[in-house]
Amino acid sequence: MARPLVLDIDGTMTRPDDSVDPRFFDVLPEWDAPVVLATGKAFPYPVALCHFMYLEQNVIAENGGVVLARGEVTLNGDGEAPRRVAEAYVEAGHDLGWGPADLTNRWRETEIAVARDQPLGPLEELAAEHGLEVVDTGFAYHVKSAGIEKGRGLKSVARLLDRDPAEFVAIGDSENDVSTFGVAGDSYAVANADAKAKRAADVVVEESYSEATLGVLDELRGRE
Known part of the structure; x- marks a missing residue:
């Protein structure tokens, strides 16, 4: 059975030129488990990406400050x-x-x-x-x-999806993914990740950017 995913976007789903790798538009809609997009970007960005990928809108935005799952928006921070x-x-x-x-x-x-x-x-x-x-x-x-972070956002999304956060596989590249790695059951840092993310991840992948993430997804599918 497929594991639910929590994926950072920039540096993780993107190529070195910052464009989202188009292969995700085929891979993620077919993933047989919830997919959560987690980013430091403003709320509309991941919502729009889910829309155009034809994904259920499960989103952690603004580093955990805004969460969306099952049509419910939660604000964890004060702007x-x-x-x-x-x-x-x-x-x-x-x-x-x-x-x-x-x-x-x-x-x-x-x-x-x-x-x-x-x-x-x-x-x-x-x-x-x-x-x-x-x-x-x-x-x-x-x-x-203080204390608003992606990991807290993952707990909120998991609760709304009736999932245990430990079921999730997290993939990321940055300091703001460290808290997600601490909440998810398994975590992967891509090779272009910063030092804090690499130290926090269970696995550091040899490839970089979207190529690394797609490789992890292929590996996970192979275990189903």
Whole structure:
């Protein structure tokens, strides 16, 4: 029987050019168990990806701040404090780094993301003043409520799906996947993963990016 999956997107389902590997559009809809997309991106991104993949919309977004399963949306974080941090950061002469449209933060509900080419020290100081934390996902610095993480999101999704979190197989590449690895029954880090993710994973795959993830899925199917 197929194991339920919790898959990070960027660096895990994508190719080195950041595009989603089109092979997932064939593989995941045929997976005979729940598939959860878990990301640091704003909520609409994984929801849209599920829609276009014709997948049931099981989503962990904003590093666990927003969860969707069985049509039920759960907010685990409070977006007001991160927005105050962002305002103070800009008032101090810094920039969030995304340009006037700021499509990275436009639809975020529970956190704020700052480009990694912006100063980290002042951001961490402001976050601490508001009782928040900053996590580096490799894509951005995310200002969020302490204790809100993908692993907590997986527990919420598993409860809504009437599954034990230990049934899930997790695949990821970043610091923000470490908590997922700690909750799922089995975990894989792709070769392009950061050091924290590699240390936390049960297995570090030799291949990178989507090639590694597709290889793990082939291996799991072979065990059915």
